[in-house]
Each structure stands twice: as structure tokens, then as C-alpha cells.
Amino acid sequence: MxxxxxxxxxxxxxxxxxxxxxxxxxxxxxxxxxxxxxxxxxxxxxxxxxxxxxxxxxxxxxxxxxxxxxxxxxxxxxxPNVTQVCDTSSSSAPFLAPVPTPSYESALGKPSKAKDKDKKRSHELRKKHRAAEKQQGGSVNAKRQHPKLLKHIQKAQPHRTQFNSTKFPIASTGYVATEGGCRKKKTQQQRGSQTVYRLEDMVGEHSRFKFGYKPWDGKTPTPLLDDSTRVFGLLGGRPNDPGWEALQKQAAQDIEDARKRLSFPKDKLKHRRSASPAAAYGFSHRGGRTEPTPVQHSPENEAILEKLIHSLALSRIASFASDIFATWHPRLYQYYTDYLNVLLEATSSLCRNWENSVWAAMTINFGPRTACFKHLDFNNLPFGWCSITALGSYDSTKGGHLILWDLHLVVEFPPGSTIFIPSAAIYHSNTPVCGFETRYSVTQYTAGGLFHWVDYGFQTSQNYFASLSEEETQKELERLAEQLDMGLSLFSTYDEICKRLNIPSGL
Structure with missing residues (x-):
């Protein structure tokens, strides 16, 4: 084919x-x-x-x-450019009305349907919420932003680094990252990966690593610039909303209440990312699967997670993250949007966690004192962004920091704030909080396999390449070799953003 x-x-x-x-x-x-x-x-x-x-x-x-x-x-x-997407219209106003389209399944053959009643119930629950949210309006196809988001950029205080984004560890397949780049480096990077490092281990004259330290109030937008002033990461902050602190505390309480009711599989109680229980939700395509599938849970856990995901607090957190993503990286945001929309139109068994979210999946770390080990999320898109929102009650000057290992930088991470990083490309972890404090986190991300599934005509890479001639195969390999360059072209530079808004960059 x-x-x-x-x-x-x-x-x-x-x-x-x-x-x-x-x-x-x-x-x-x-x-x-x-x-x-x-x-x-x-x-x-x-x-x-x-x-x-x-x-x-x-x-x-x-x-x-x-x-x-x-x-x-x-x-x-x-x-979209930043000035175009900022609009006084409601952020929930759709640009194009949803149009029923023929299913790609008719051409490829319908994917195998599980006969398991638990899976059917899971799909029905998700579709129910998807239909309800569509009635409320809102489309990620053309996110409209409130003028306040322009002020979000105007308040930014960029943090320059010597990081080289062209060295992102992208695999030859073009859609996921290499875990450390090579076996030798991987072994070195993975040493101590099951260790939670304290603040005194990371910074200070007598510390082991002697990393730099970045104070952050959790509110001031702080783009992380590489050596070419690309915005490769962002301390995104929080909305200028006096009720936001109460909302983040409610989200933390909702997560704690759910944690007490959930039954976690053994492999989710302690895993390569953390010693705290975690649960993913949404859909993905990895781990030898032949097609994208929703994350599966027991009926009891599914009902608890479904209620938690669609709580007001988490819905607002998810919406804010997508808004900020679109504001700083409109091209990359549109890339995510286009692929997600095409995939959802083609696959009836999949749906978004939130109608206005641009990511395919999310993971909740249930704490109650979450501290992630040093790790890469190498199954995510290498040049993509994931959002991380910290929640709970802790002193962010003493614990809960985000450690960015490739930048040799420790960042204060107050509860209720959101940070964006290319989690597949940069090793990251957290410092612990005190025993009487609480810390939870919510991350949103999209697996790189979903992008290649769409690019390969809704089939596996093996079937796709088997359908190509030698000449077509060579052209495809050449395209994949340039995948990182293409991805980085979707990043905004700080100068570019300031020029769009007609404000001085100060660099």
C-alpha cells in the first residue's frame, strides 16, 4: 500500500x-x-x-x-502566531464545527475489538464525558487565547543556558528518544537512578554535584533558552487568579481521596520513575502494541479515575497547560493538534482526556510525597513538550525542586505551578519534601508512537516499510534523518516571540 x-x-x-x-x-x-x-x-x-x-x-x-x-x-x-491566537473570544469557541468523516478503519480493516466487558465499560465511560464536553464547546483545533496570555509573555524573565537542543537524543526511527544515546552513556546516566537526591546533594560548595540554583516564585513565566535562544523549556507559572491556590489544594485533596480508594498493581507502587504509586490515563502506542489503545484499568479503578480526571480542579489545570503551550509554541502546538485530530477521527475507540487538551495521555503521581528518580520519558516525542503540574502543601525552597540534569540546574517548583520540558530529551528528577508535607504531580504527554502511526497510514512501521519501493524507502529514511531538524523548526525563539508582540527581548 x-x-x-x-x-x-x-x-x-x-x-x-x-x-x-x-x-x-x-x-x-x-x-x-x-x-x-x-x-x-x-x-x-x-x-x-x-x-x-x-x-x-x-x-x-x-x-x-x-x-x-x-x-x-x-x-x-x-x-498560528502569538498575536493571531490571542483573541477576546472565549477560549472554548470552536473554529471549525466537527464534521463526520469516513473511518480509515474501512480501508485498513477494523482493529480487533476486545470482548472483555471491563474494556467496553472503560470506553463507554470515556465517550460519555467526551460527548458532554463537546456540548460545552471547545476545540483544540484552533485554540483562541485571552489577551491576558499576552501579558503572560510580557512578564517573562528568560533564563539563558548553553544547552544545545540539536543534541536531543532522537532515535533513528525519528519518533522516540534514545535512552542515553548509547549503551555506555546509558549505563553512566542510569547510575543512582533509583536514588532521591536531597537539595544539599545538588547545590552548594560542599554538595556532590555543585549544580546551579534557580529561585522561582511559581508565577513569573521563565522561558529556558538554549544556545540559539530557542525556548526549549518553560517555567510556565499559574493563572493570575486569586482562587488558584484554593483550586490547587482542592486538586491535591481530590488526588489524596482517590489514592485511598484505588487498588494499585504492584508494578505501579514503585517503578522506574518514582517510589510513589502512579496511574496513567488516556491512550498511547508503544510496548509492542500493534495499534494505539486506551490505558486499561480495573472497573473499580476506572470509575475512580474517571471521576478524578473530570473534576473541576484537574480540568482547569489541564486547560491552562494547553493554553500556555499554544502561547509559547504555536507551531509545535499546531503539530500536536493536527496529528491528534486526524488520529481521533480515524479511530473510534480513542478520545481525549479533556476536550480542550492537546495531549493524548496523562499520569498522576499519587504521593503523598512524590519525588521522581532521575529518568527520561524516552517513549515520548523527542522534540515534544510535556507539562508537569506540582500540587500539595510544601515549602518549595526546601524541597520538591525540579532537577534538570543536562542543564546542571535545580529549579524551585512551588505547588500549583506548571513547568514544560522535553521530557524525552532531558533527564529530570525531584528533591524530596519533608515527612509532614504533601506533594503530588500531574503530567500530560503524547507518545511518539502515535505520530508515526499517523505518518505511516495507520499501520505498523513494519507494514508501512514493506509497502514501499526501494526508492520510497530511501526517501523515507532521509526524511527520518531530518526529523529532529523539522521538530526544532517548530520551536519558537525568544526573539521571534518578542518581535511578534513588538516588545524588546532584553537579550
Missing amino acids: SSFRLANLASLTNTILGSTRVNTNAYPIYSANPLFDFAKQVLTGLQQTLNPLLGLLPLTSCASSSGPSRLPSRASSPV
């Missing part, structure tokens, strides 16, 4: 609306179904959305929509 390069959605939409802007930052998404008329679906969506508002006649395309279905090409993906 050969794969089709998908046509440029941005160009089609711009043609319809009379726009002449052309975007040069893009990426490939492949379709496995040549019968799927994507252009027609875009026109239908625009018609359904705009006609009731503007009284327009039915939209028609200048070009025929016949032929293979297509999505954004590498050269022309829609890319």
Missing part, C-alpha cells in the same frame, strides 16, 4: 477565504484511505460554521476535490 502526501489544508482554506498568507513551517501527515475526501469535509465544516452566522451561499472550491485525500504537507501547514 503506497501512502499519499496530503494536500495543504491551509492553502485550501486560504483560497476559500481569499487569504494570501503562506506558511513555510509544516510536516507530513499520511493517509491510508484514498477514498477519504478531506477537502470536501473542510468545505462542509466551513459551510456549517459560517453560513448560520454570515448568511453565505454554499462554499465551493476552486479546485476539484476528487483524487486522494490530503492533509497539510511539510511545506504548508497552518501555523
Whole structure:
């Protein structure tokens, strides 16, 4: 089965609306179904959305929509800029109305359906919440941001480093990271990985590692800049909301209440990331699976987690993280959005944790005194961002710090605040909190395997490469060799962000 390069959605939409802007930052998404008329679906969506508002006649395309279905090409993906996405409209207002589309399953053959009643119940519960959230509005396809998010950037205090993002440890497959880059380095990096290092181990004249120290109030946006001023990480902060502290404490209490009721499998009580119990939720594609699947839990745990995930506190935390992601990295955010939307349209068994979240999965560390070991999340997209939100009640000047090993830096991490890092590329861990304190964390992320599943036409890499000719295989290998360069082109530089907002960078 050969794969089709998908046509440029941005160009089609711009043609319809009379726009002449052309975007040069893009990426490939492949379709496995040549019968799927994507252009027609875009026109239908625009018609359904705009006609009731503007009284327009039915939209028609200048070009025929016949032929293979297509999505954004590498050269022309829609890319919002910071000034465009900031809008006085509600962040929940959808840009395009959801349009029913033919399922890719008809072309590939339906994936095997589990007969297990527990799995069916899990899917039904998630779909129920997905349908309810859709009725409330909100689409990650074109996130609109409140002007307050502009002030978020204006208050930023960048932290410059000598880190080289071009050295991200990306695997030859192009979608996951290497665990340490090579076997020798991996062995060295993994020494002491089951150790929780205290603050006095990390910083100070008599410390073992003599790392630098970054005080942080948990509010001031602090982009982490590499040696080319790319924003490769971000101390994102929290909303300017007087009720946020009460909300984060409620989230911590909700997690604690759930922890007491959950039954954790033995391998989740202590694992390679932490000695605290953890539970993932959402969907992924890794570990030898033949297709993306939802994370499975027992019926009892599923009901508890379902209620916890959709609590008001966690829903607001998730929404804030996606808003900040879109604000600082609009191109990378759009990359995540496009792939996630295509995947969900093609796979009926999958759905988002939250309708306005751009990530496919999340993990809750249930503490009650969470301190992660030194680790990489190497199954995530190497150039992608994950969000980490700390919760609880602890003195962030004495414990709960985020240790960024590749930067030789220890960062204060107050409860209620969110930090973004490429968790597949940078080793990270935490310092412990005191015995009478509490610390929990919520992370959001997307497995790299989901991106290659879409790029490979909703099939395994083995089947995809088996369908290619020698020439096509060579071209694909060349593309994968440039995957990190493509990914880094989606990153914003700090100068670029400031130029968009017409503010001095101060660098």
C-alpha cells in the first residue's frame, strides 16, 4: 500500500477565504484511505460554521476535490502566531464545527475489538464525558487565547543556558528518544537512578554535584533558552487568579481521596520513575502494541479515575497547560493538534482526556510525597513538550525542586505551578519534601508512537516499510534523518516571540 502526501489544508482554506498568507513551517501527515475526501469535509465544516452566522451561499472550491485525500504537507501547514491566537473570544469557541468523516478503519480493516466487558465499560465511560464536553464547546483545533496570555509573555524573565537542543537524543526511527544515546552513556546516566537526591546533594560548595540554583516564585513565566535562544523549556507559572491556590489544594485533596480508594498493581507502587504509586490515563502506542489503545484499568479503578480526571480542579489545570503551550509554541502546538485530530477521527475507540487538551495521555503521581528518580520519558516525542503540574502543601525552597540534569540546574517548583520540558530529551528528577508535607504531580504527554502511526497510514512501521519501493524507502529514511531538524523548526525563539508582540527581548 503506497501512502499519499496530503494536500495543504491551509492553502485550501486560504483560497476559500481569499487569504494570501503562506506558511513555510509544516510536516507530513499520511493517509491510508484514498477514498477519504478531506477537502470536501473542510468545505462542509466551513459551510456549517459560517453560513448560520454570515448568511453565505454554499462554499465551493476552486479546485476539484476528487483524487486522494490530503492533509497539510511539510511545506504548508497552518501555523498560528502569538498575536493571531490571542483573541477576546472565549477560549472554548470552536473554529471549525466537527464534521463526520469516513473511518480509515474501512480501508485498513477494523482493529480487533476486545470482548472483555471491563474494556467496553472503560470506553463507554470515556465517550460519555467526551460527548458532554463537546456540548460545552471547545476545540483544540484552533485554540483562541485571552489577551491576558499576552501579558503572560510580557512578564517573562528568560533564563539563558548553553544547552544545545540539536543534541536531543532522537532515535533513528525519528519518533522516540534514545535512552542515553548509547549503551555506555546509558549505563553512566542510569547510575543512582533509583536514588532521591536531597537539595544539599545538588547545590552548594560542599554538595556532590555543585549544580546551579534557580529561585522561582511559581508565577513569573521563565522561558529556558538554549544556545540559539530557542525556548526549549518553560517555567510556565499559574493563572493570575486569586482562587488558584484554593483550586490547587482542592486538586491535591481530590488526588489524596482517590489514592485511598484505588487498588494499585504492584508494578505501579514503585517503578522506574518514582517510589510513589502512579496511574496513567488516556491512550498511547508503544510496548509492542500493534495499534494505539486506551490505558486499561480495573472497573473499580476506572470509575475512580474517571471521576478524578473530570473534576473541576484537574480540568482547569489541564486547560491552562494547553493554553500556555499554544502561547509559547504555536507551531509545535499546531503539530500536536493536527496529528491528534486526524488520529481521533480515524479511530473510534480513542478520545481525549479533556476536550480542550492537546495531549493524548496523562499520569498522576499519587504521593503523598512524590519525588521522581532521575529518568527520561524516552517513549515520548523527542522534540515534544510535556507539562508537569506540582500540587500539595510544601515549602518549595526546601524541597520538591525540579532537577534538570543536562542543564546542571535545580529549579524551585512551588505547588500549583506548571513547568514544560522535553521530557524525552532531558533527564529530570525531584528533591524530596519533608515527612509532614504533601506533594503530588500531574503530567500530560503524547507518545511518539502515535505520530508515526499517523505518518505511516495507520499501520505498523513494519507494514508501512514493506509497502514501499526501494526508492520510497530511501526517501523515507532521509526524511527520518531530518526529523529532529523539522521538530526544532517548530520551536519558537525568544526573539521571534518578542518581535511578534513588538516588545524588546532584553537579550
